[in-house]
Amino acid sequence: MITVADLRAASLRLRDAMEAEADALNAADGALGDGDLGVTMRRGSRAVAEKAEDLPEDFGMALMACAQAFTKVSASSYGTLLATGLMAAAKEAKGREGIDPDELPALLDAAVTKMMARGKAELRGKTVLDSLDAMARALTRTDDPAATAVQAAEDAQVAFRSKPATVGRARIFGEKSVGMDDPGMLAMTKIVKALTGR
Amino acid sequence: MITVADLRAASLRLRDAMEAEADALNAADGALGDGDLGVTMRRGSRAVAEKAEDLPEDFGMALMACAQAFTKVSASSYGTLLATGLMAAAKEAKGREGIDPDELPALLDAAVTKMMARGKAELRGKTVLDSLDAMARALTRTDDPAATAVQAAEDAQVAFRSKPATVGRARIFGEKSVGMDDPGMLAMTKIVKALTGR
Amino acid sequence: MKKILNDPEAYVDETLAGLCAAHPETYRLVGEEGRAVARTTPGRDGKVGIVSGGGSGHLPVFTGYVGAGLLDACAIGDVFASPTSEQMADAIRVADRGAGVLRLYGNYGGDVMNFDMAGDLVEIEDIETTTVLLADDVASAPPEEAEKRRGVAGMVYAFKIAGAAAEAGLDLAGVTRVAQKTADACRSVGAALSSCTVPQAGKPTFEIGEDEMEMGMGIHGEPGVWRDTLRPADAIAEEMLDRLLADIEIGGGDRVSVLVNSLGATPHEELYILYRNVHARLKAAGAEVVMPLVGRYATSMEMTGVSFTLCKLDAELEGYLKAPCDCAFWIVK
């Protein structure tokens, strides 16, 4: 079972990883966008890590507290979408002490649905949605959820590399964006690696 | 006798010299001032040279026409003072076909007097006034007025180099200006060289 | 980093503190986090409220346009970053005089998502809200995808015209209609000559050669449509106006306002050199230029460059454009 204790430890790893990757994420976002994705992730994950000690024992409420901490300091597209997804997952897990890894696909699907509504984007548009969807699909058939999640995020990132961007400022550089990672997908790979400790 | 024909030829030499020296004069003025002295002299001497063909045969009126041509395109301190001095000399020479070299000290003194009134500055303040005054003094006792004028301008420039500036923006850098040429004195040396063809 | 600041993290809060200290008759900070600014003298009861919001670093946009005949309140994010939905909700609450609130802001992902969430937050408090998005930057999407374009300096017209409509007593639907009409009537394009520096980043957002310019660049330094050596003013003006006129028809008998806007460092002298060209060309096309705006109306801090905005007017829009307004950055008598 994944518990609030796991969440606490994961949030500290996430903060350290984002601290280390901030410049790289800024640079990836800056290639065709405004170059703030590293700032978003650093500020957001710092805020979440600061709350780690005080997270409630209800797993759903703990996810909600993470979302609120993140959104209070970062309102960029990515930060807002992540918080939206976390809140959706939080509702599913409310009143429970933890979740079982095989519930992950359902939580991810709930997150993606809300994120699509919030961001008015579709799947297969080369965004973080595709990373989350790929993880949800892969996690339905695995014994090693951590490794599977990381692999799925990485595979999705690579698979979509050859597609043109469809959201944000990068979209107007259709052809130029082909061959480049979507910064949000790249970030999700790094996030999942940090959360799972790989 | 110095005639209007001499003035015409001299004005063309002056234009060519100022064309060549503009950057050097800008740089000298820029060390402690606004760096526009080369612009002043280039624009002014171009305007005078353009009028060369049309100068009236009355030597005084010809000097007046030079002053007006200069002042129409350049209203900096230096340009305005030169024009003021030229106008004063013009009054002295009005109605004549030319002047004798031994009249030069009187013309220069007339110019300096008016320039002092216009610029509210004194002699011995390390300005163009001191170059003109030095020439006036030296020209009272010479057989070779051209060589003497050049020598006097150069000597004055060098002699005042070790004094602090007293006019314009350079003044506030009292000590820093010691050892530097006054840009207006430097310009006068170059002007006299060009006018006399040395 | 050629910026005058203390702690980069305090850039926005210190700016707002100075703004409110300098103009206490116009601006006051509201909300828990001090990231919403409202009119010191609120609109009268029953007036439709207008709020905007977005990242800092664009003064007078957004906060500067809080004032009589303009915005009622504004939520302010960090430099080039969206405010949070809570901050936006603060702005909406203070702007509400019982007749509902128009959310009027630029089409940017973070801003849209957060203003949507803010709308959800205040809905429970029975505050009715509507939304009009500015999407005037023609370089940010082709005409077929016009709704995906980003909002830039055109929002100045929208603030002014919607603000006057609200002052004139139109209801929420009416103010929203007028704001949407204005948004539809505006087209903008920008050209940048140098970057600006986001305080928290500490270095220029993009590199650009000493003799280069970029056409169509975004106001946060997002890449434009071409980069090449710097062209003469008239060539720049002509291409920019071409790009706008390709997107909106303006001809004989039309009345149009034009904003020639500095992105920050470009001085008034150069704006007027450009305006001279634009004015002559619109006049030659038979159009009448009404109340041209030349100056710094929507900036990216110290970025060098300009943007042009055309706002095609009908009698209703022209009347509201010319109506009085009063803030620290713009007075119409």
Added chain:
Amino acid sequence: MKKILNDPEAYVDETLAGLCAAHPETYRLVGEEGRAVARTTPGRDGKVGIVSGGGSGHLPVFTGYVGAGLLDACAIGDVFASPTSEQMADAIRVADRGAGVLRLYGNYGGDVMNFDMAGDLVEIEDIETTTVLLADDVASAPPEEAEKRRGVAGMVYAFKIAGAAAEAGLDLAGVTRVAQKTADACRSVGAALSSCTVPQAGKPTFEIGEDEMEMGMGIHGEPGVWRDTLRPADAIAEEMLDRLLADIEIGGGDRVSVLVNSLGATPHEELYILYRNVHARLKAAGAEVVMPLVGRYATSMEMTGVSFTLCKLDAELEGYLKAPCDCAFWIVK
């Protein structure tokens, strides 16, 4: 050269053409060479005229301040260069409404000599003139030689206050007295972070390191009193205010206006960060800040940097400062 222009030689004429095309209700070109600008609606008969003049590249100074309650006319030189005495005489002639004309301008060698000559030129035409020189830059000479100081942003106060006095009907001696009182009440100091480029020169006037600033620099790029690494905003504000307060006493009960002015590129955000500090300090000293001005009031094109001006007020000056005025850059209602 990060400038938007056509022919460098045409920079000033094209700027003036654009200015007059954009604001025909305010500005019109007069004089043979088109280098004088006058109010489109002249002051009423019998009003004292006020003219200024000087080099271009400082908008809104000088030309921008032609307008009701401000200047009647202005002579415009090339960038950073004095206008000619003929151009100044043109401005004086058009400003004369039969009650004489005040020449109100900054203390620069070329300007002084030429305005003196212009006075001689119009004297024969029976136009009475007086002169008040602005010499507010404390960094340009010590207090013992205060009359040798150069004129900088303090002239904005002089234009405004003298303009209101003329509008109020004072005679030439009265307007001259009020203008001189304002000049005596103003102190300024500037700090530059980067140079600007004179179009005809084509390269920056001075070199300054990426992390350097210069205190006391002149508005044409003349060297200042020290150059060092860039300091935090509060340290800059404190030193600049120190330098002003060392020169003019301001304490409990005093009323003072303060101008926090961008030299061009420095954005409003940073001006407010500085203002915040100045405001707090003047308040702590017991002084009341009246009508603070924060913005681009006197620039050096795209130069990065700021200047502070203090204008110590009595009841007469305060009344005129707050009186209405109207030009394209400044409206007081």
